[in-house]
Amino acid sequence: MENIGSKLRKGGLLLAAMGIISFVLSIFNYNLRLLAWIDNWGNTTGWIIRIVLIIGGGALFILFGREEEKEDEA
Structure with a gap:
């Protein structure tokens, strides 16, 4: 069963990928x-939203x- 950290990690990857693809x-x-x-x-706000998605x-x-790596080491 996946823990919440793993799901957030995958969600973060999805957000960043969507931001980069949109960019x-x-x-x-x-x-x-x-x-x-x-x-x-507006154009400027659109670019700001894309950058926020990526970051x-x-x-x-x-x-x-990193949290997942620490759990694997323990």
């Missing part, structure tokens, strides 16, 4: 359907990945 696709004037709403608030998702992935 790349927006260069070509495309976007993920799930994230199409972020450009409704926040990456932080969850790194933080909860």
Whole structure:
């Protein structure tokens, strides 16, 4: 059974991946359907949301990945 840290780690990876994919696709004037709403608030706000997704998702992935490594060592 997966613990909450493992689920948060996978969720963080998903958020970061969605942010990166959205970042790349927006260069070509495309976007993920799930994230199409972020450009409704303007171009600058859309970029800020993408950056927050990447940083926040990456932080969850790194933080909860370290906890998992510590549990494996013990």
